[in-house]
Amino acid sequence: MKNFRLKPMAFLMLSLLLSVFVSCDKLKGQEKVTTDPGLSIEFDKYELENGLNVVLHQDKSDPIVSVAIQYGVGSNREKKGRTGFAHLFEHMLFQESENVPQDQFFKKIQDAGGTLNGGTWQDGTVYYEVVPKNALEMVMWLESDRMGYLINTVTESAFANQQEVVQNEKRQRVDNNPYGHTGWVIDKNLFPDGHPYSWQVIGELEDLQNATVEDVKEFYDKFYGPNNATLVIAGDFDETEARELVEKYFGEIKKRQEVEPLEVQNVSLEETKRLYHEDNFASAPQLNMVWPAVEQYTQDAYALDFLGEILSDGKEAPLYKVLVEEKELTSQPYAFNSADQIAGKFRIMVTANADVDLDSVEAGISEAFRLFEKEGVTERDIERIKAGLETDFYNGISSVLGKSFQLAQYDVFTGDPGYIEQDIENIKAVTKEDVVRVYEKYIKGKPFVLTSFVPKGQIELIAENSEKAEVVEEEITENVATEVAEMEQEVQKTPSKIDRSVQPEMGETPSLNVPEAWTVQLENDLEVYGIEQTELPLVNFSLVIEGGHLLDDLSKNGVANLMTDILMEGTANKTPAELEEEIDLLGANIYMYTTNETIVIRGNTLKRNFNETMDLVQEILLEPRWDEKEFERIKTSTINGIKRNEADPNWIASNVYNKILYGENHPFAYPTLGTVESVEAITIDDLKEYYNKYFSPTVSNFHIVGNVTRDEALASLEGIEENWAPKEVTIPEFEVTNNRDKASLYFVDVPDAKQSVINIGYIALPRTNQDYFPAEVMNYKLGGSFSGNVNLILREEKGYTYGARSGFSGSKIPGTFTASSSVRTNTTGESVGIFRDEIAKYKEGISEEDLEFTKNALIKSNARRFETQGSLLGMLQEMSTYDLDPKYIENEEEIIGAMTLEQHKELAKKYLDESKMAYLVVGDAATQFDQFKEMGFDEVKLLDKKGEEVQLSEVKP
Numbered sequence: 039m040k041n042f043r044l045k046p047m048a049f050l051m052l053s054l055l056l057s058v059f060v061s062c063d064k065l066k067g068q069e070k071v072t073t074d075p076g077l078s079i080e081f082d083k084y085e086l087e088n089g090l091n092v093v094l095h096q097d098k099s100d101p102i103v104s105v106a107i108q109y110g111v112g113s114n115r116e117k118k119g120r121t122g123f124a125h126l127f128e129h130m131l132f133q134e135s136e137n138v139p140q141d142q143f144f145k146k147i148q149d150a151g152g153t154l155n156g157g158t159w160q161d162g163t164v165y166y167e168v169v170p171k172n173a174l175e176m177v178m179w180l181e182s183d184r185m186g187y188l189i190n191t192v193t194e195s196a197f198a199n200q201q202e203v204v205q206n207e208k209r210q211r212v213d214n215n216p217y218g219h220t221g222w223v224i225d226k227n228l229f230p231d232g233h234p235y236s237w238q239v240i241g242e243l244e245d246l247q248n249a250t251v252e253d254v255k256e257f258y259d260k261f262y263g264p265n266n267a268t269l270v271i272a273g274d275f276d277e278t279e280a281r282e283l284v285e286k287y288f289g290e291i292k293k294r295q296e297v298e299p300l301e302v303q304n305v306s307l308e309e310t311k312r313l314y315h316e317d318n319f320a321s322a323p324q325l326n327m328v329w330p331a332v333e334q335y336t337q338d339a340y341a342l343d344f345l346g347e348i349l350s351d352g353k354e355a356p357l358y359k360v361l362v363e364e365k366e367l368t369s370q371p372y373a374f375n376s377a378d379q380i381a382g383k384f385r386i387m388v389t390a391n392a393d394v395d396l397d398s399v400e401a402g403i404s405e406a407f408r409l410f411e412k413e414g415v416t417e418r419d420i421e422r423i424k425a426g427l428e429t430d431f432y433n434g435i436s437s438v439l440g441k442s443f444q445l446a447q448y449d450v451f452t453g454d455p456g457y458i459e460q461d462i463e464n465i466k467a468v469t470k471e472d473v474v475r476v477y478e479k480y481i482k483g484k485p486f487v488l489t490s491f492v493p494k495g496q497i498e499l500i501a502e503n504s505e506k507a508e509v510v511e512e513e514i515t516e517n518v519a520t521e522v523a524e525m526e527q528e529v530q531k532t533p534s535k536i537d538r539s540v541q542p543e544m545g546e547t548p549s550l551n552v553p554e555a556w557t558v559q560l561e562n563d564l565e566v567y568g569i570e571q572t573e574l575p576l577v578n579f580s581l582v583i584e585g586g587h588l589l590d591d592l593s594k595n596g597v598a599n600l601m602t603d604i605l606m607e608g609t610a611n612k613t614p615a616e617l618e619e620e621i622d623l624l625g626a627n628i629y630m631y632t633t634n635e636t637i638v639i640r641g642n643t644l645k646r647n648f649n650e651t652m653d654l655v656q657e658i659l660l661e662p663r664w665d666e667k668e669f670e671r672i673k674t675s676t677i678n679g680i681k682r683n684e685a686d687p688n689w690i691a692s693n694v695y696n697k698i699l700y701g702e703n704h705p706f707a708y709p710t711l712g713t714v715e716s717v718e719a720i721t722i723d724d725l726k727e728y729y730n731k732y733f734s735p736t737v738s739n740f741h742i743v744g745n746v747t748r749d750e751a752l753a754s755l756e757g758i759e760e761n762w763a764p765k766e767v768t769i770p771e772f773e774v775t776n777n778r779d780k781a782s783l784y785f786v787d788v789p790d791a792k793q794s795v796i797n798i799g800y801i802a803l804p805r806t807n808q809d810y811f812p813a814e815v816m817n818y819k820l821g822g823s824f825s826g827n828v829n830l831i832l833r834e835e836k837g838y839t840y841g842a843r844s845g846f847s848g849s850k851i852p853g854t855f856t857a858s859s860s861v862r863t864n865t866t867g868e869s870v871g872i873f874r875d876e877i878a879k880y881k882e883g884i885s886e887e888d889l890e891f892t893k894n895a896l897i898k899s900n901a902r903r904f905e906t907q908g909s910l911l912g913m914l915q916e917m918s919t920y921d922l923d924p925k926y927i928e929n930e931e932e933i934i935g936a937m938t939l940e941q942h943k944e945l946a947k948k949y950l951d952e953s954k955m956a957y958l959v960v961g962d963a964a965t966q967f968d969q970f971k972e973m974g975f976d977e978v979k980l981l982d983k984k985g986e987e988v989q990l991s992e993v994k995p
Contacts, residue, residue, distance in 0.1 A: 081445060081455050082277065088293045089265025092284055093445045093455045095272040097438050099573050100905045101548035103273030105177045106166040106442040107185070108450050110297060111261035113160050113241070114234035114380060122204065122241010123249060125158040127257050129200040131165065132156065136187040136531050137538040138180060140196070141834055144824045149891050150176060150544060151898020158239055161379040162450060168439050170901035171274045175542040178287040183538060185267070186291035189258050190530045197251050202837025202862075205247070206793070208240045210840050210860050213512060213792040216319040216685055217389075217491050223507045224328050227311045227487045228383060233303060235381055243512060263294025268449040272442040290535050303380045305330045307485035313507040314490040314500040318790055321685040322678060323492040323499045324389045325396045327403060331375060331382035331480050335452065339377035340464050341472035342384055342480065347423050348415055348473060349373040349406070350386070352622070353615040356406040356413070357386070362671065365402050367394050369675030379451060384480060391678045396490045396501040407482065415470035418619075425625035427465060429644055432576050436906045493685070512792055515864055548901045552927055555914060556748050560759040564735035567914040568742045568751050571907060575645040577744035578907040579652075581659070582915060584737040585769055586636040587710045588851075589728065594720050595705070596712020597728050600672060602630035602637055604725055607668035610661040614668055617654070626651045628658065632710050635849055637733075645745040652754040660761055662729065669722045676717050683711075687788050688860075690983050691795040691960040694786055697985040698956050699801055699854060704772045706851070734765045739918040743910040774852045776801035778954045780976035783870075786983060787963035794866040794961030798873050799856035802949055805848040805920060809945065813846055815934055816945040818892045820844050820880050821857055825891070827876050828857060836872075838865040844877075846949075850920070855949060863962055867969040870957055877952040883943040896934050900927065 081095045113124045134140040147154045152169030165184075167177045212218035222238050229236035269288065271280055307330060332338045350357045350373035357371040372387045388399050435441050448457040489507070490500035531539075558566045586598050606629065608614040621628050626643035628651065639659065643651040683689040693709055700707040711717070735758075742751045778800050803810055814822070821828045821844025828842040842859035857877065861869040904910055916922060923929065959966070963980065970978045982988050 083449070083455055086264065086285070086289055088289070088291055089263070090288055090291075091268040091449055093268060093270045093449055094275075094277060094280055095270070095438075095441055095445060096275065096277065097272060097441065098274045100438070100901070101171050101274050101551070102168060102438060102902050102905060103171045103174050103177075103271065103275050104166065104168045104438040104442045105174070105181060106164055106270045106272075106439070106446050107181055108162055108164040108268050108270075108446040109262060110162065110266045110450050112158060112162045113237065113239045114300060115261060116234070116237070116241075118232055118237070119245060120249065120253060121237040121245045122208075122239070123245070123253060123257060124163055125239055125241065126200065126204050126246060126249060127254060128156050128158045128163050128165075129204055130192065130197065130254060131184045131188065133196050133200065134191050135183040136190055136529055137183050141825070141830065143180060143184075145891065146176065146180065146541070147173075148823055148825055148895040148899075151547065151895065151901055152177075153899070153902070160235060160239060162447070164443070164446065166439060166442065168437075168902055170548050170898055172545045172547055174271070174275055174280070175283055176544055178283045179538065179542050181269075182287035182291065185262060185264065185288070187532050187534070187538065188262075189255055190532065192251055192254050192258075194251055197249075197254060199834065199837045201246055201249065203833055203840060204240070205243060206838065206860075206862055207840040208243060208246070209512070209792040209862060212238075212240060214319065214687055214860070216317060216321070216682065217324050218319070219315060219317075219507075219509045220324070220326060220489060220491060223313055223315060223489050223509065224326060224383075224385075224487055227313060228307070228328055228330060229305055229381070233305065233381075234300070235303075235378070243510070260295045261297060263297075264288060264291050265293045266297045268446050270442040270446045270449075270455075272445070273438040286536065300380050302333050304332055305381060307487070310485045310488065312488045312490075312501060312504040314492065314497070314504040315507045315509050316494045316497060317491045318494050318511075319685050319687070319788075320491055320493045320682070322390055322392045322682045323394060323396050323399075323490065323496070324387070325399045325403075325501060326388075326487075326489045327386045327400075328487045328489075329384045329481055329484055331384045332377065333380055333382050334377040335461070335464070336377070337464070337467070337472070338476050338479070339375065339382055340468050341476040342375035342377070342382070344420065344423055344468050344473050345477055345481075346374040346384065348419050349410060352618050354619070356409040357388075357403065360406040360409060361388060361399065361402045365398065366671070366674065367391060367399050367402055369671070369678060371403075389682065391674065392681045393496075393499070395499050396492070400488070400501050410477070411482075415473045417470060418623075420468065420470055420473075422619065422622040424465065425623055427625075429576070429625040429627070429642065432574050432644070433642065436574060436576070436908075438905070511790075547898050550900050550928060550931060551904070552925070553904055553910060555917070555924055558748075558752060560735070560755065562735040562759050562762055563764045564755070564759065564762070565739045565918060566742070566752065566755065567739065567918050568746075568748055569910050569914065570745075570747055571743055571910065572745050574907075575745050576907060577641075577643055577645055577648045577651075577742065577746050578911050579641050579655075579740070579742040579744075580911060580915060581639040581655070582739050582741070582918070583637045583733060584635065585732050585767065586632050587634045587705050588769060588772075589732050590705055590712075592703075592705065592708070593716070594712075594724055595708050595716040596676065596710070597720055597724050598637060599632040599710050599712065600669075600676065600717070600720060601725055601728055602632045603672040603676070604664065604669055604722075605658055605662055606630055607665050607672070608663035609657045610663055611657065612663075614663070614665060617658070620654060621651075624651055624654075626654075628655060634706055634710065635851070648746055648750070649754055653757070656757045656761070659733075659758065664722060664726060666722060669725070673717060673720065676711060677714050680709075680711050680714050680717065683709075684983060687791055687793070687795045687960045690786055690788065691797050691958060694784070694960070694981060694983070694985040695797040695799075695856075695956070695958050698784060698958065699799070700774065704774065732767055734767045735762050736764045737767045737769070739915075741911055741914040741918065743907045743914065772851075774801060776852075776954075778956065781874075781953050781955060781957065781974075783957045783959070783970045783973070783975040783978045784981050785963055785967050785970065785979070786958070786960045786981050787967070788960055789962060789964065791961045792863055793860045794863055794869075794959050794966060795858075795860050796866075796870060796873065797856055797858045797958045798870070798877075798955055799854050800951075800955050801852050802846055802855040803848050804850055804852045806850055807848070809948070810846065810848055811930055812933055812937065812941070813945055813949050815892060815896060815937060816942050816949070817845055817855075818896065819884055819888045820876070820950075823895065827880070828859070828873060831872055831876065832859060832861065832869060836865070836869075838862050838869050842873075863966065866959060866961055866966045867973065870959065870970075871973065874952050874957070877950050877955075881943070881946045881950055883939060883946070886939065889937070889939055889942060893934050893937070897931050900931065903927070
């Protein structure tokens, strides 16, 4: 379950340009909204007698259905002293209800081939499922049972478990993360004591520990009634049947307490507040400046959204010009508006380069403001922002889940799922004069909250006149298991008109329907793969060039990564700023990234701008600018990024784990970013050499999915076919073997870590091995899903973690088997032992029931597999990378369906040997290291953050 906030609707989903016409027809009992051209969003809305709002949206493009229920309750409904309760309660709803046994919500949905989750943010809570269409009635049964038939099952032990899970989520997301406490410091000082936004969604640790079952019951009765919720069904369903199911399962649930609407509570500051914190996990200083603003859907909120983009987005942005180009204080400043239900805030966030004094950053922001005042806002600024918003809108409705989220949020916050009409008008109405006006009204010369987060021991870097923020940090203590006396008693069933104890029949699962793909080899040997999908006026594409990090010289590791940065910094005919603006004005996204084995150019654009976008792709690919100034900037940015990562426990764990398994002489032992030393040694000539030697269509594949025909796609590639000459490229091979013969415990010290990051495994097999996919199937019940054994024990039974997983990661090169988790520090040893025991036990075989669950979850989920253009693009990339048959997914289904218990057991024995695995722990050595000497490992070693062995005497208690 996620602790998250949805982006404001203005930037998530609307944003059609002036050319888009929106009509709204009012019909009896329903509303129909149609946007034109090229897009039709129709919905029916009605209300049950108990106050439940129901919104139905039919979309028969895929045989799936999404159900979302959004309640009008978030952390803004909590009381001081009971913070974090909305999110904690959201977790409780995944436990059990009167007619759904413990831990069965996830299992039943997965067994049907679906996915589910929930989320809480300041202003709301949402639960959702996406399932094959035959499972709609089961979802209605599940969701209605936790809405109306839950509270009698809430026990002390179940509640205590989820208290632990949520506390671990807080440790993982906040306490063990660089800058994790920033939001707490900002909101506590921006909003007055007791304001609904003055605390965090995740809550205070003390409040989470003190919550009681009585709190649960009170919260449920007040906020979880049908009269405080909107139910959205989107996808492939029969409307008459859906209405009948809604009435059958939700109609008899009684109204609960009336929930009064919250009043707007915008705030003001009488004076600027300046605070600092020494951050245990930060390696670079970060400055935030935050001003009070206004609530969502107001004229000023829209204009402030635009102001954030104009101040920081792009090379012509004032913050970028001053802080990045002129003063070289940071690699990327951010400015953004957060308009929420009852208040808003405008924020500038700058993570500075290492050792930068934050006074200079603050002075730079002031200088950028003066530059903004001098240059003002142009019509072109407004035009490019609106262009990007149109593409964002279509991307936001590319899935039935996205549509259901949007309809639900509009309904809860405005009372109208069709508020899109007004939302679009509000965006269209923003002018350059509005942007300047809100800057002067809310920002210029106004008091703000300033935070300086600096690495521990570098207090000299804080902005002057700052006071110490009273951040509460958890102390590491010995683990004491909480014993909760649980009396065996029969659950009191709430009366119902129907027999809710029986799970509804689901009928036949939709058959596999793989979209037809085409493939063509161009004259320059570039392989092209495509799928036409006409639902939305969008096109997604990728050019994958083999090699990537594998082609790095280990003495200058990081060249491949810098390649993907420098190629996006202008072309021979366009400055970096000109290229960026051209992409923005098309409403397109073009970006590049490096992986261990590839360099990828990825793009997303509107159909009408597809050819112009591809012209830019060709120019980026074939006409590099090799801008020396930008090269020095991205080198500095990369080096500072590496330094920041070096304090992150998860980053440390990943790097050390790879080095242990792959050894000193393999590129995979080193991060694609490189090291500080290797990047400092790289010159622009190294990049040119890499480009000239390794960029070739002979080792490249192009993939395209969207509203574009095969002929249109090939026509767009004519320039690349004609001008990109083939050359021979040999991808080097490195020896990869699993020669481990012992169970080794490696420990990396991160003093005062609130969680321990655990990675357990060894080299396994490549994706190209015939056993690879069967091994993935075998792993599913061990740790391949929420219902995996390791997660059910470490999270659901013990409450030691927010999540635990296991899986295989092979490619053309042998990858790893890895079991991993982040656990509460004082449970580290026991958690490692549980992993070891469960891997060993798994080799003894699983039950027939577990095998059937695995088969259902993997086969039935294929109904959801081809919904979005992004998922189809991924399928094409997998086909091209591994030279797979177009029917490879059908072959995978046959492998799953034919697997026997004996085959499953043999695969587990073959690929899971806990006695030869590396056990890596990244955590607090002073309190956790010694215990491992008594746990039966063949060797126990203490390592530094680079993976080199050190002595215990070097770790200070």
